Amino acid sequence: MDDGWEDEDEETSVAMTLAAGEEKTLECSAESAFPKPELSFTIRGREEDDGEETLGVESSFDGENEDGTFYANVSSLLVPSPFHGGHTVCCESLQLLPDGEEISRKACSKLKVRFPPQEATAPLGPYGFTEGEPSVSIELHFTANPAPEDNRAIWHISPIKGQVRNSTIKKHFLDFNAHFGRSCFK
Numbered sequence: 001m002d003d004g005w006e007d008e009d010e011e012t013s014v015a016m017t018l019a020a021g022e023e024k025t026l027e028c029s030a031e032s033a034f035p036k037p038e039l040s041f042t043i044r045g046r047e048e049d050d051g052e053e054t055l056g057v058e059s060s061f062d063g064e065n066e067d068g069t070f071y072a073n074v075s076s077l078l079v080p081s082p083f084h085g086g087h088t089v090c091c092e093s094l095q096l097l098p099d100g101e102e103i104s105r106k107a108c109s110k111l112k113v114r115f116p117p118q119e120a121t122a123p124l125g126p127y128g129f130t131e132g133e134p135s136v137s138i139e140l141h142f143t144a145n146p147a148p149e150d151n152r153a154i155w156h157i158s159p160i161k162g163q164v165r166n167s168t169i170k171k172h173f174l175d176f177n178a179h180f181g182r183s184c185f186k
Contacts, residue, residue, distance in 0.1 A: 017112040018080045020114065022080075023078070024079070026041055026075060026077075030071065033093070035095050035096060037093040039060070039092070040055075041091055042054050042089070043055060043089045044087060044088050044090070055078065060072070060074040074091070081113070088108050088109070088110050089108065090106045090107065091107050093105045112145070119142075120141070120142055
């Protein structure tokens with residue numbers, strides 16, 4: 001099988017890093033196989049009981065070598081989303097012996113998906129300063145991969161439409177806790 005893949009009999013430790021939303025062509029091949037192999041791609045969730053989904057075939061070719069063995073190649077297109085982080089994609093070779101016995105071999109790779117911070121699913125605020133209080137605490141929770149270095153984020157203060165920005169706000173130091181998640185990793 002191609003580099004970047006590991007036999008499923010062993011622990012799947014090979015990772016494939018992809019950017020969310022960018023197309024990736026996955027390729028798998030078998031050489032000098034007998035009997036003729038059928039190749040396919042599957043993707044399964046993070047948990048064992050998440051089930052598998054077969055990926056569509058973008059292209060394939062196969063043929064017979066001079067020595068009577070077979071070769072095959074299959075490619076599939078994957079457009080990962082942040083949801084795919086931590087999933088496992090596998091190429092499976094299935095061969096049917098003359099006595100009806102099936103031989104199956106899988107090569108798998110765990111997906112690491114890079115993506116920018118995702119918008120909060122729950123609405124925030126409103127938050128405001130109370131006169132006489134030294135600070136206001138605001139917690140933000142969002143997912144990004146990778147997390148910003150040293151959990152750094154940039155905070156912007158935007159006036160509410162129709163209101164004039166209070167000049168005293170500029171003098172306040174905003175201290176907040178930002179919780180960055182890497183939901184695609186276990």
